[in-house]
Amino acid sequence: MIETFTYEALPIRVRFGRGTIAEAGAEVARLGASRALVLTTPQQAGEGERLGSLLGPAFAGLFSGATMHTPVAVTQEAILALHAAGADCVVSLGGGSTTGLGKALALRTGVRQLCIPTTYAGSEMTPILGETRDGRKTTIRSLDVLPEAVIYDVDLTVGLPPALSATSGVNAIAHAVEALYAKDRNPVISLMAQDAIRTLSSALPILVHEPDNMEARGMALHGAWLAGCCLGAVGMALHHKLCHTLGGTFDLPHAETHTIVLPHAVAYNAPAAPEAMAAITRAIGAPDAAQGLFDLVRVLGVPRALKDIGMPAEGIETAADLAAENPYWNPRPVTRDGVRDLIARAYAGERPGARVSAEEAA
Known part of the structure; x- marks a missing residue:
């Protein structure tokens, strides 16, 4: 039986391996960006600072307030940080909470995204954003929130409990x-x-x-x-x-x-x-x-x-x-x-x- 179906490939670049976080600066440049705001949760702020040193002159600052379920209030704080840093892209380092924040920023400002996952959440590969306002979580699907690039570094998952x-x-x-x-x-x-x-x-x-x-x-x-x-x-x-x-x-x-x-x-x-x-x-x-x-x-x-x-x-x-x-x-x-x-x-x-x-x- 011949099945009728539709398959649409998403426009996203993936770099997979060990030690690939060292290529973050090159990936930012590939995006055509020059000032990157690094996003993390409070628990991963130290890792965010180390990533900043790898980015060198492209490191525009760190926002370490990402949290579960992407509250709109946190996104609004991050937008202020993005503008204050003069950033033209975000680098999301962490799990689904951080990736979600990067997507929320992209939706509202059009900023380009590089994701570097440290868990197995998978949201970095999707045009989906779930965010929470007043205790209700809503989901949207839009190419506007799809990250342009992802770096998978197996070494970054070693610290996962x-x-x-x-x-x-x-x-x-x-x-x-x-x-x-x-x-x-x-x-x-x-x-x-x-x-x-x-x-x-x-x-x-x-x-x-x-x-x-x-x-x-x-x-x-x-x-x-x-x-x-x-x-x-x-x-x-x-x-x-x-x-x-x-x-x-x-x-x-x-x-x-x-x-x-x-x-x-x-x-x-x-x-x-x-x-x-x-x-x-x-x-x-x-x-x-x-x-x-x-x-x-x-x-x-x-x-x-x-x-x-x-x-x-x-x-x-x-x-x-x-x-x-x-x-x-x-x-x-x-x-x-x-x-x-x-x-x-x-x-x-x-x-x-x-x-x-x-x-x-x-």
Whole structure:
């Protein structure tokens, strides 16, 4: 059977390897820029200063206020810093929080971006920005926020604590998983998604026990790049809607939320996406996609319950209401009762399960 599909490659330059951060100055020049504002979280300010020394005369300053969920108030502070520095580009060093801030600046000012990821978030490969205002997280998709260039340096991930390696990696797996049953999926992205899941699920258990294993580090970063390409190329579904809702409403840690929710979202969608489930089981080497992902999280030794990362019990009903409002496209219809059951399981840390209504079964 010949499948009809659309595949659109994104205009982004990628440099991958070890020690590649040394090429940051050359990449800034390639962008046609001469004054770079380095962005980091407060915890990575020291790394930002060291990057500044590598940039030399192109280093215009450091803004180290990036934080989770890209609050609009922080973006407004960063715009002032950008103008004060006279910067004509930003260099985002860190994970999804820093990358998100760079995208928010690009959206509002048109500034060019070089991303240097230090986690497996994958957002550096996407034209997607999620930002938070008044406790509500919204998402936009626009080429205006797509970074022009990315440097992947495997050496920069060595300092990731094992738990953060694990949750950041499962967050990346989530991008690939949802790409397999996306409404606009295509064969190219599906191949990348399967390889990303296979690579990450193989590398992460090694990294938990051997954080300095450079071969596994390289595999994980390569898998995260593939997963980021998936996230950037096709739409996401229920899992991402839930995680944005939970994270923005209850200020939950991003990667941990994705890690906990993913097996439950997969279980919910399993009846409606058998081909995607078969691809996931092949990639992770398990007989059931949702159970296999849950067991992967268990092996990694990271939280499996939303209650353990700060979600209040009374938030289950609130989250169900919000997730059912204007839901993303999803292979299985999104019902409030079904989503509430999913969230309740994830809150308690139970093994995933899917309940199919009589109407759906018919």
